[in-house]
Amino acid sequence: MAIDSPITPLPSSEFRLFVERRSGQHILRCYQCGKCTAGCPAAYTMDIGPRRIMRAIQLGMKDEVLESSTIWLCLFCQTCYARCPREIDIPRVMESLRLLAATSGKRAAEKDIRLFHRIFLSLVQRWGRVHELTLGALYNLLSGHPLANATLLPRMLTRGKLSLLPPRVKWASEVKKVFDKVKAVEERAPL
Ligand code: SF4
Numbered sequence: 543m544a545i546d547s548p549i550t551p552l553p554s555s556e557f558r559l560f561v562e563r564r565s566g567q568h569i570l571r572c573y574q575c576g577k578c579t580a581g582c583p584a585a586y587t588m589d590i591g592p593r594r595i596m597r598a599i600q601l602g603m604k605d606e607v608l609e610s611s612t613i614w615l616c617l618f619c620q621t622c623y624a625r626c627p628r629e630i631d632i633p634r635v636m637e638s639l640r641l642l643a644a645t646s647g648k649r650a651a652e653k654d655i656r657l658f659h660r661i662f663l664s665l666v667q668r669w670g671r672v673h674e675l676t677l678g679a680l681y682n683l684l685s686g687h688p689l690a691n692a693t694l695l696p697r698m699l700t701r702g703k704l705s706l707l708p709p710r711v712k713w714a715s716e717v718k719k720v721f722d723k724v725k726a727v728e729e730r731a732p733l
């Protein structure tokens with residue numbers, strides 16, 4: 543089935559109902575105006591833009607959605623939500639899709655993107671914000687490309703774009719508490 547198929551969405555798609563429960567959004571409210579994709583700053587990097595993701599969920603196309611790069615490339619910037627005439631919180635939908643993809647073992651279209659997210663979050667958990675140098679180094683090592691973009695390093699360091707030392711964030715302990723709370727919630731109500 544094509545994503546832009548004109549057929550009527552299945553009223554009982556288990557996948558759509560799951561996403562609706564998890565995100566609190568009513569997916570069938572989307573009438574495909576495309577304002578979300580038109581305003582999305584990351585749409586040019588995505589294999590299926592936000593409008594088409596919404597349509598694919600309506601059609602119950604679980605594999606196409608969960609294996610897309612889109613759900614991992616969304617920046618959660620909220621531009622689409624602000625523009626949506628149906629007031630659908632698309633970032634919340636994307637978040638639910640990520641969770642489902644991560645727990646159902648789907649392979650993302652973007653190779654190593656989950657690895658990037660895992661490292662990013664573990665650094666935020668540890669220091670309260672990300673340390674770009676550590677992020678780049680760990681990502682390169684764990685993805686098997688230790689020298690990727692290495693030539694940019696000296697210039698970025700001399701221009702002050704990268705810091706050698708990890709950040710000192712005064713609210714780091716508060717950030718840790720947020721991670722602990724999320725973990726406790728997940729343990730109480732697993733997907
Ligand atoms: S802006 Fe809203 S209604 Fe329009 S396509 Fe996107 S999600 Fe659907």
Ligand code: SF4
Pocket residue numbers: 578581582583584585592615616617618619620621622623632633636
């Ligand atoms: S929240 Fe995600 S989908 Fe929406 S505009 Fe931003 S990057 Fe695009």
